[in-house]
Amino acid sequence: MKKVAILGSTGSIGTQALDVIRANRDRFKVTSLTCGKNIEELSKQIEEFSPRLVVTADETDALILAKRYPKLEVMYGESGLIAAAEDDSEILLNSLMGMRGLVPTYRGIRSGKDIALANKETLVAGGELVMDAVHKSGVKLLPVDSEHSAIFQCLQGNQGKRIKRILLTASGGPFRGYNRKQLEEVTLEQALKHPKWTMGRKITIDSATMMNKGLEVIEARWLFDVPLTDIQVLVHPESIVHSAVEFEDTSVIAQMGLPDMRIPISVALGYPERIPYEGRSLDFFQEGANLTFEEPDTDVFGCIKLAYAASEAGGSYPVVMNAANEVLVDKFLKGKISFVDIEKNIEKILELHTPSYNLGLNDIIEIDQIIRKEVMG
Ligand SMILES: NC(=O)C1=CN([C@@H]2O[C@H](COP(=O)(O)OP(=O)(O)OC[C@H]3O[C@@H](n4cnc5c(N)ncnc54)[C@H](OP(=O)(O)O)[C@@H]3O)[C@@H](O)[C@H]2O)C=CC1
Numbered sequence: 001m002k003k004v005a006i007l008g009s010t011g012s013i014g015t016q017a018l019d020v021i022r023a024n025r026d027r028f029k030v031t032s033l034t035c036g037k038n039i040e041e042l043s044k045q046i047e048e049f050s051p052r053l054v055v056t057a058d059e060t061d062a063l064i065l066a067k068r069y070p071k072l073e074v075m076y077g078e079s080g081l082i083a084a085a086e087d088d089s090e091i092l093l094n095s096l097m098g099m100r101g102l103v104p105t106y107r108g109i110r111s112g113k114d115i116a117l118a119n120k121e122t123l124v125a126g127g128e129l130v131m132d133a134v135h136k137s138g139v140k141l142l143p144v145d146s147e148h149s150a151i152f153q154c155l156q157g158n159q160g161k162r163i164k165r166i167l168l169t170a171s172g173g174p175f176r177g178y179n180r181k182q183l184e185e186v187t188l189e190q191a192l193k194h195p196k197w198t199m200g201r202k203i204t205i206d207s208a209t210m211m212n213k214g215l216e217v218i219e220a221r222w223l224f225d226v227p228l229t230d231i232q233v234l235v236h237p238e239s240i241v242h243s244a245v246e247f248e249d250t251s252v253i254a255q256m257g258l259p260d261m262r263i264p265i266s267v268a269l270g271y272p273e274r275i276p277y278e279g280r281s282l283d284f285f286q287e288g289a290n291l292t293f294e295e296p297d298t299d300v301f302g303c304i305k306l307a308y309a310a311s312e313a314g315g316s317y318p319v320v321m322n323a324a325n326e327v328l329v330d331k332f333l334k335g336k337i338s339f340v341d342i343e344k345n346i347e348k349i350l351e352l353h354t355p356s357y358n359l360g361l362n363d364i365i366e367i368d369q370i371i372r373k374e375v376m377g
């Protein structure tokens with residue numbers, strides 16, 4: 001039985017991970033589960049998976065659960081997330097949304113456990129630090145993000161071959177083909193309608209601005225130790241090729257499949273036998289089927305350029321970009337700013353930023369907090 005702790009178990013990734021675990025109950029034991037405020041969903045998970053520890057964001061919710069489940073260890077806040085990350089599980093699935101996942105990821109690595117990472121903001125803000133900790137502690141960092149899982153799968157059995165280029169695919173989001181003027185008019189409702197994937201709200205907006213692809217470029221850089229110049233974004237609206245790797249010998253290996261996150265989650269959890277998506281198939285290979293690819297329009301979707309530039313500049317720039325993006329997306333979700341204000345404000349904040357370098361964990365946390373306060377206003 002593989003013991004698994006899941007941070008963010010009540011979210012889109014977390015609940016799909018529990019789908020995979022449910023289909024393989026003899027293979028997994030759930031040790032810790034966490035939520036933000038959704039204690040009703042967490043209660044259902046407690047009843048079904050009997051974790052030893054659960055964590056909520058706030059004390060009030062923790063007290064409710066402690067009363068409801070007197071035998072259960074209930075904690076809250078970052079100390080609770082760290083306790084879950086350092087519990088006796090062998091693998092930590094981090095499916096938290098946002099930079100809040102950095103510290104628990106780091107502590108999980110230092111406690112010697114393998115990390116299944118969906119929480120891409122962790123690598124955007126602290127990639128260099130996290131990868132250094134991974135190498136020093138000898139744990140495995142297994143990507144859950146569908147493109148990075150695809151690249152990871154392409155690399156299996158090809159470790160000796162030199163990577164020439166990573167082809168990072170993108171759906172193009174709900175506004176593919178729009179011009180700047182049209183983007184100025186889009187609504188929150190339209191931005192939340194992703195053409196292919198059903199995901200949490202924040203990543204769905206990131207996909208609409210294409211900042212998600214920018215975050216994924218940075219994620220790929222750290223995960224696969226590949227220069228930014230060798231990571232190419234390709235818009236592929238069918239979302240069947242989840243990414244590909246071109247090797248020095250000019251061969252290309254691609255991973256294809258249904259847009260179903262339970263596939264990359266299963267890969268990261270170690271290919272459990274039974275898969276919860278039986279009965280579905282990739283009915284693509286038929287006469288006349290074709291796959292289309294196009295360059296992203298980075299004049300319209302400038303977030304991609306901002307991400308490359310921030311990662312190229314290094315130091316505190318990616319931390320600032322990520323923090324600003326999280327706050328601005330939240331403002332857009334709350335109807336406080338327009339869609340194009342997200343990119344405009346990130347660009348302005350990066351232009352005005354005085355960088356710092358050689359950041360430790362506390363520096364990253366402090367810069368993140370300062371930018372959040374500034375952008376929240
Ligand atoms: N969804 C997807 O298909 C994909 C997601 N990812 C990445 O995976 C990560 C998770 O995404 P997704 O599942 O969509 O996100 P969701 O918003 O659906 O879930 C986020 C999880 O974090 C919890 N959470 C929210 N706020 C807090 C808080 N203040 N303190 C503690 N926990 C909190 C949520 O709890 P609650 O339920 O109580 O709000 C939930 O369990 C992100 O980094 C995303 O970019 C990557 C690829 C695909």
Ligand SMILES: CC(=O)[C@@H](O)[C@H](O)COP(=O)(O)O
Pocket residue numbers: 145146147169170171172173197206207208210212213261
């Ligand atoms: C499912 C997943 O991995 C998401 O990151 C998804 O890829 C977002 O799609 P975009 O390609 O539109 O950003």
Ligand SMILES: [Mn+2]
Pocket residue numbers: 145146147148216
């Ligand atoms: Mn992705």
